Amino acid sequence: MTPLDKTKPAANQRPKLPQELNILSVLIGVAIIFEILGWVIKGQSFLINPQRLTIMILQVSVIGIIAVGVTQVIITGGIDLSSGSVVAMTAMIAMSFAQVGTYARAVYPELTDLPVIVPVAVGLGVGLFAGMINGFLIAKTGIPPFIATLGMMVTARGIAKWYTEGQPVSFPSDDFAAIGDGVWPVVIFLGVALIFHFGLKYTRYGKFTYAIGANPQAARVSGINVQSHIIKVYAVAGLLAGLAGLVTAARAETAQAGMGMMYELDAIAAAVIGGTSLAGGRGRIFGTVIGTIILGLMMSGFTFLRVDAYYQEIVKGGIIVAAVVTDVYRQKKRAKAS
Amino acid sequence: MLSSKTSKAVKAYKENLTETVLEITGIRKEFPGVVALDDVQFRLQKGTVHALMGENGAGKSTLMKIIAGIYTPDKGTIRLRGDEIRFLSPLDALEHGIAMIHQELALMPFMTVAENIWIRREPQNALGIIDHKKMAAQTQELFDRLRILIDPLTEVRFLTVAQRQMVEIAKAVSYESDVLIMDEPTSALTETEVEHLFEIIRELKAHGIGIVYITHKMNELFEIADEFSVFRDGTYVGTHASSEVSRDDIIRMMVGREVTDMFPKIEANIGAPIMEVEGLTLDGVFKDISFQLREGEIIGMAGLVGSGRSNVAETLFGVTPATSGKIKISDQEIVIDSPGKAMAQGMAFLTEDRKETGCFLPLSVRENMQIAALKESYSRYGIVDQQSINKLCVEMETALRIKTPDLDERIENLSGGNQQKALIARWLLTKPRILILDEPTRGIDVGAKAEIHRLVSQLASEGVAIIMISSELPEVLGMSDRIMVMHEGHMTGILDRKDANQVKIMELAAR
Numbered sequence A: 001m002t003p004l005d006k007t008k009p010a011a012n013q014r015p016k017l018p019q020e021l022n023i024l025s026v027l028i029g030v031a032i033i034f035e036i037l038g039w040v041i042k043g044q045s046f047l048i049n050p051q052r053l054t055i056m057i058l059q060v061s062v063i064g065i066i067a068v069g070v071t072q073v074i075i076t077g078g079i080d081l082s083s084g085s086v087v088a089m090t091a092m093i094a095m096s097f098a099q100v101g102t103y104a105r106a107v108y109p110e111l112t113d114l115p116v117i118v119p120v121a122v123g124l125g126v127g128l129f130a131g132m133i134n135g136f137l138i139a140k141t142g143i144p145p146f147i148a149t150l151g152m153m154v155t156a157r158g159i160a161k162w163y164t165e166g167q168p169v170s171f172p173s174d175d176f177a178a179i180g181d182g183v184w185p186v187v188i189f190l191g192v193a194l195i196f197h198f199g200l201k202y203t204r205y206g207k208f209t210y211a212i213g214a215n216p217q218a219a220r221v222s223g224i225n226v227q228s229h230i231i232k233v234y235a236v237a238g239l240l241a242g243l244a245g246l247v248t249a250a251r252a253e254t255a256q257a258g259m260g261m262m263y264e265l266d267a268i269a270a271a272v273i274g275g276t277s278l279a280g281g282r283g284r285i286f287g288t289v290i291g292t293i294i295l296g297l298m299m300s301g302f303t304f305l306r307v308d309a310y311y312q313e314i315v316k317g318g319i320i321v322a323a324v325v326t327d328v329y330r331q332k333k334r335a336k337a338s
Numbered sequence B: 001m002l003s004s005k006t007s008k009a010v011k012a013y014k015e016n017l018t019e020t021v022l023e024i025t026g027i028r029k030e031f032p033g034v035v036a037l038d039d040v041q042f043r044l045q046k047g048t049v050h051a052l053m054g055e056n057g058a059g060k061s062t063l064m065k066i067i068a069g070i071y072t073p074d075k076g077t078i079r080l081r082g083d084e085i086r087f088l089s090p091l092d093a094l095e096h097g098i099a100m101i102h103q104e105l106a107l108m109p110f111m112t113v114a115e116n117i118w119i120r121r122e123p124q125n126a127l128g129i130i131d132h133k134k135m136a137a138q139t140q141e142l143f144d145r146l147r148i149l150i151d152p153l154t155e156v157r158f159l160t161v162a163q164r165q166m167v168e169i170a171k172a173v174s175y176e177s178d179v180l181i182m183d184e185p186t187s188a189l190t191e192t193e194v195e196h197l198f199e200i201i202r203e204l205k206a207h208g209i210g211i212v213y214i215t216h217k218m219n220e221l222f223e224i225a226d227e228f229s230v231f232r233d234g235t236y237v238g239t240h241a242s243s244e245v246s247r248d249d250i251i252r253m254m255v256g257r258e259v260t261d262m263f264p265k266i267e268a269n270i271g272a273p274i275m276e277v278e279g280l281t282l283d284g285v286f287k288d289i290s291f292q293l294r295e296g297e298i299i300g301m302a303g304l305v306g307s308g309r310s311n312v313a314e315t316l317f318g319v320t321p322a323t324s325g326k327i328k329i330s331d332q333e334i335v336i337d338s339p340g341k342a343m344a345q346g347m348a349f350l351t352e353d354r355k356e357t358g359c360f361l362p363l364s365v366r367e368n369m370q371i372a373a374l375k376e377s378y379s380r381y382g383i384v385d386q387q388s389i390n391k392l393c394v395e396m397e398t399a400l401r402i403k404t405p406d407l408d409e410r411i412e413n414l415s416g417g418n419q420q421k422a423l424i425a426r427w428l429l430t431k432p433r434i435l436i437l438d439e440p441t442r443g444i445d446v447g448a449k450a451e452i453h454r455l456v457s458q459l460a461s462e463g464v465a466i467i468m469i470s471s472e473l474p475e476v477l478g479m480s481d482r483i484m485v486m487h488e489g490h491m492t493g494i495l496d497r498k499d500a501n502q503v504k505i506m507e508l509a510a511r
Helices: A021-042 A050-075 A083-096 A117-141 A145-163 A174-180 A184-202 A204-214 A216-221 A226-252 A263-273 A285-304 A309-337 B004-018 B060-067 B090-095 B113-117 B132-146 B161-174 B191-206 B218-224 B247-255 B309-316 B339-344 B354-358 B365-370 B386-399 B416-428 B446-461 B473-479 B502-510
Strands: B020-031 B034-045 B049-053 B075-080 B083-085 B098-101 B179-183 B210-214 B227-232 B235-241 B273-282 B286-294 B298-303 B324-329 B347-350 B434-438 B465-469 B482-487 B490-496
Touching: A021 A285, A021 A309, A050 A083, A050 A184, A050 A204, A050 A226, A050 A263, A050 A285, A083 A117, A083 A145, A083 A226, A083 A263, A117 A145, A117 A174, A117 A226, A174 A184, A174 A226, A184 A204, A184 A226, A184 A285, A204 A216, A204 A226, A204 B365, A216 A226, A216 B354, A263 A285, A263 A309, A285 A309, B020 B060, B034 B049, B034 B060, B034 B210, B034 B227, B049 B060, B049 B218, B049 B247, B060 B098, B060 B179, B060 B210, B090 B098, B098 B161, B113 B132, B113 B161, B132 B161, B132 B191, B161 B179, B161 B191, B191 B210, B191 B218, B218 B247, B227 B247, B235 B247, B247 B446, B273 B309, B286 B309, B286 B465, B286 B490, B298 B309, B298 B446, B298 B473, B298 B502, B309 B347, B309 B434, B309 B465, B339 B347, B347 B416, B354 B416, B365 B386, B365 B416, B386 B416, B416 B446, B446 B465, B446 B473, B473 B502, B482 B502, B490 B502
Parallel strands: B034 B235, B049 B210, B049 B227, B098 B179, B179 B210, B298 B465, B298 B482, B347 B434, B434 B465
Antiparallel strands: B020 B034, B020 B075, B075 B083, B227 B235, B273 B286, B273 B324, B482 B490
């Protein structure tokens, strides 16, 4: 029943509020809670400490880069569980092309001191390739995204371990290490977020992504090549996971097969807290950025208050579920109102 | 003079008629910012079918949901068999003998028919183990009474839509309901299935069950309903016996004005052939379809549901590519194996099912309108030229009289007619040369129907070639230059406008 065309609901006569207002208020709320607790428990400010805030954003930049890719995957109605493992795989492989010649036990002793573009291209290529395989499996064989990317999650982690038989890869060139230096990870994260925020809004790629998530059959009948677009979306997600792998390795100046463990779940959580609907068709990068910052704020805040890591995880789990419950509730209210 | 026996029967019938099961008065229901129903009344007699009529948005569904306990009214009283009552949930209503058969059927596909019917009420032994044998027997008994021929042990997923509906009805009856609500039950049924449904409805009436029946189809009203109530803009207009009124009377009551010309056919100059189809075949679905479509021509496609009409349209548009046959467009043979290929040839296809293959429900009206046009134009290096396409969207909104608070409203909040107009706008933005319309006016109200007819006529007069599939014969007859009739996957004839009439079409369609 849609009485809309008869009487305009009052809600629509008010000026429109940005959709992210809910999530933004959650962010502010979390910040204020930590600020108050800071004064009460430790007698000092939580927020007025630029160093702490910088470290906080640095900590979640890698998650943020992955979350951007995952957000667009979730908008198509899919999921990507492989990103954390792809981070490890690209970190290992890229690092093996970034080692300095003075290091005696390089993976490829004859391929040392290469220009930085080589490990970067290799890393992005590996990520892209992994994403394309995900997309191809999903689009062409029709298996659920959950299964396809679960397979990639296990396989990529295996490759990361197999590559050097479990040994870490270290001693990168200064140029490569510079990628992770200072605030570069934050710049890369925000740059990627900006590109995709506008990309999803103003390009055909973005419009098709939303359309496929909203109704794949209708998208097909509207002339969209759904299969090839799905492959593109997963490939982009893989590419961004690869980028995250580069940043992680560069920052740590070493690569290990255990890197990026559970990053995929943090990334999915950031997207979902930011208002992306797992049902597809709805979500924004801006929300994901805020979601990422909320995760960082909580991590940093608990550390500041010296709360045990165990409690941190328990609370984090609760917050993720609460975010989705709120979203579902809001959707229901909307549906009832119309 | 009547024999005493007949007059007794008449008297009994009249007594039966005057027994009110359900009476509703002064109902008001508000949603945030909107009054959906205001001072509405409704009365259902035992053993009768009472139809609810009205345009989309008139308040029928809201009223129905109030009766079924899904909504609680803000004001007003509901009396069931004379007692005032207030339902707290659909389950509550069900336990009081009011059952609703949903448009989107709510059965569990991987469970058997019997399990579906008796869910929550399975016959058990002392240990709480379910007695499947007894359950099957109970179901069979129920089906015998209603003359339903379905094996109680089949899993629901193997049933047709019509059979699932029968199961839903049987389930409702199994609750000993005396009020049954049916929301457009025939919208997905073939003609024979409709006949069967009507038989069951008559059977239910004979058992004294009162039926609330929502429909957009006028002929059903006259065939099955005893009385009907009309609603307009959330208010009650009136109740009449369906034998007392004519079709035009009802339309006038629903619209509140005269709809003078339902089929405003503009004479178009029919030009050169634009599309030639030869021996088009999709194995197992339809066979050997050949016809020629010219610029400015409207070909109507008639035939029963399931005759393959929609399949032909889908094949022409590349949704399900043909297994053999030729399609020539502007004298050039084209292999159309995807909708993208069809669109590159200037084709557009409004699908039959707005929800399944049409609307992007969570997206805005604007995004819904733009999507198909972006494929070919309005973007440069992949970046969408928002400004020029937005301007066209606004023009479409005005030209098609799409009623929406603004273009950023989610399309799921629009009425069926306005959704349909937005989807038509989607295809018009691609500037098609060939437009295929599958049931363009299904489930939309009379006023919007006439507007869509006018628009289609106008497009043809501008040289667009149109194929229009419709189950409503008056629509096909009123709009088409030629009428192609299908029966069981074969084309049984093409009639010229001047030779066509309902009888001839039905002869070809039903054989």
